[in-house]
Amino acid sequence: MTESIDTPVTEFGPGDNFAAAAPPVVAVVGRPNVGKSTLVNRLIGRRAAVVQDTPGVTRDRVSYDALWNGRQFVVVDTGGWAPDAKGMAAQIAEQAELAISAADAVVFVVDTNVGILDHDEAVVRVLRRSKKPVLLVANKVDDQRAEAEAAAMWNLGLGEPHPVSALTGRGSGDLLDAILDILPEAPGEILEEGGPRRVAIVGRPNVGKSSLLNKLAGSQRSVVDNASGTTVDPVDELVEVDGTVYRFIDTAGIRRKVKEASGHEYYASLRTQGAIERAEVCIVVVDASEPLTEQDLRILTNVEESGRALLIAFNKWDLTDDERRRYLGREVERDLVQFGWAGAVNMSALTGRHVDKVGAAIEDALEGWETRVSTGKLNAFLGRLVASHPHPVRGGKQPRILFGTQAQSAPPTFILFTSGKMDASYLRFIERRLREEFGFHGSPIHLSIRPREKRSKKS
Known part of the structure; x- marks a missing residue:
């Protein structure tokens, strides 16, 4: 991954942009129609959610990025929840229930002008079963007189109601403060030091991620089913492989695009991204019996851009024949050429074929990920490289x-101070030669250029 930057070297700390x-x-x-979308627009500070004075305008869950007091979080707008819904309304209610089950916290909105209805009490029962932190919001409190009516919402048994007018913004700042109070810290912000190495198993749905974890663990740790989407939340397991204990994170399959995922798949995608960023090594499981897909390439790119060590597991090898293996070789040469540095294992999680090679491949990737080159060795190498293959003349x-200098390891990040801008092709050449000289097997390399600033002529 090459880019040009103008920031000081000291800003390239571990996990700066890569974690x-x-x-x-x-x-x-x-x-329905209690003002959820209006409140969402107020919370995110812009008019993004569609608002209309008609129940049922919001059907799917829709997510928006929000920022308050320096903390980021995602606000999910859901359709109106009704316990006795049928048809399309039932699907909307299902989406809302999935949102409750997968969210870290819930904001429950009631209409102060209407008061408590049976539907509200039905939602409260669902919220209690979820055991998620809940904020009760009494909406449409536009003036002081409505405050007394909002106090009646104590009867729902969800604690103190927060009086808000989503339309005018009254009370929205206090509500945002309250939301931050009940939100957990973002996963991956604080990583344990000195504990077991963290390995995320990622890939498309139904490629055999949970089967691989079960085979490595020697027991049925994760639910396995032919139906895709069995795993929703990442599952952390301590597993000993070749005498070393690792913290494995079995994740849900990543769908085509996060925004296109439906229901719990959307939240699964968010959590899978968090799992990649918490991990040190990512095992990307690919179905060898099927052609490589755009999703496979997107996941591999995601791991590379996150700066994680990479191991590609070509699973279901027992389902391939000579013809399929020949085509797979061509696909690898054509589509995976930019991931030639990654480790690879041809295996079958079902039969156990070559699963015993995974442990050594993980250690190899970690070693490459943490490789550090001394400044003296690096500059001696660069001197020889420039002498034998100088940059082409441009203009x-x-x-x-x-x-x-190598600014950091994990992943290896290099900064080159140059007399001018360099071609991307020459930077790729440098990266290739760095790998030939120093290894970095299984690890991405981040290479940044610092062109020397031109000195202004004094008049």
Whole structure:
């Protein structure tokens, strides 16, 4: 991954841009037409959710990024929840229930002008079963007189109601403060030091991720079913492989695009991204019996951009024949050429074929991920490289590498101080030669260029 930056070297700390945590999720629920979408617009500070004075305008859950007092979180707008819904309304209610089950916290909106209805009490029962932190919001409190009516919402048994006018913004700041109080810290912000190495198993749905975890663990740790989407939340398991204990994170399959995922798949995608960023090594499981897909490539790119060590597990090898293996070889040469640095294992989680090679491949990837090159060795290498293969002349000028340093490991991040901008093709050449010289097997390399600033001529 190459880019040009203008920031000081000291800003390349471990996990700076490469370990951003997935933000916590807040679901906004309530019966139809209580003002949920208006409140969502107020919480995110912009008019994004469709608002109309008609029940049922919001059908699917829709998510929006929000920022308050320096903390990021995701607000999910849901359709109106009704316990006796049928047809389309039942699907909307199901979406809302999924939002409740998968969110980190819930904002339950009631209409102060209407008061408590049977539907509201039905929602309360669902919220209690979920055991999620809940904020009760008494909406449409536009003036002081409505405050007394909002106090009647204590009868729902969800604690103190927060009087708010989503339309005018009255009380919205206090509500945002209250939301931050009940939200958990984003996963991945604080990683344990000195504990077992963290390994995330990721990939498309139904490629055999849970089967691989079960085979490595030697027991049925995760639910396995031919139906895709069995796993929803990441499951952390301590598993000993070849005498070393790892913390494995079995994740839900990543769908085509997070925004296109429906129901619990959306939240599963959020949590899978968090699992990638919590991990040190990611095992991307690919179904070898089927052609490589755009989803496979997107997941691999995601792992690379997150700066994690990478191992590609070509699973279901027992279902491939000679013809399929020949085509797979061509697909790898054509589509995975930019991931040639990654480790690979041809295996079958079902039969156990070559699963015993996974442990050594994980250690190999970790070693490459944590490799550090001394400044002296790096600059001696760069000197030989530039002498034998100088940068092409561009516009009458030939940029040179003046000095290089490895700013961090995990992932290996290099900064090159140069006399001018360099071609992307030349940077790829440098990365390739770095791998030939120093290894970095199984790890992405982040290479940044610091062109020397031109000195202004004094008049």
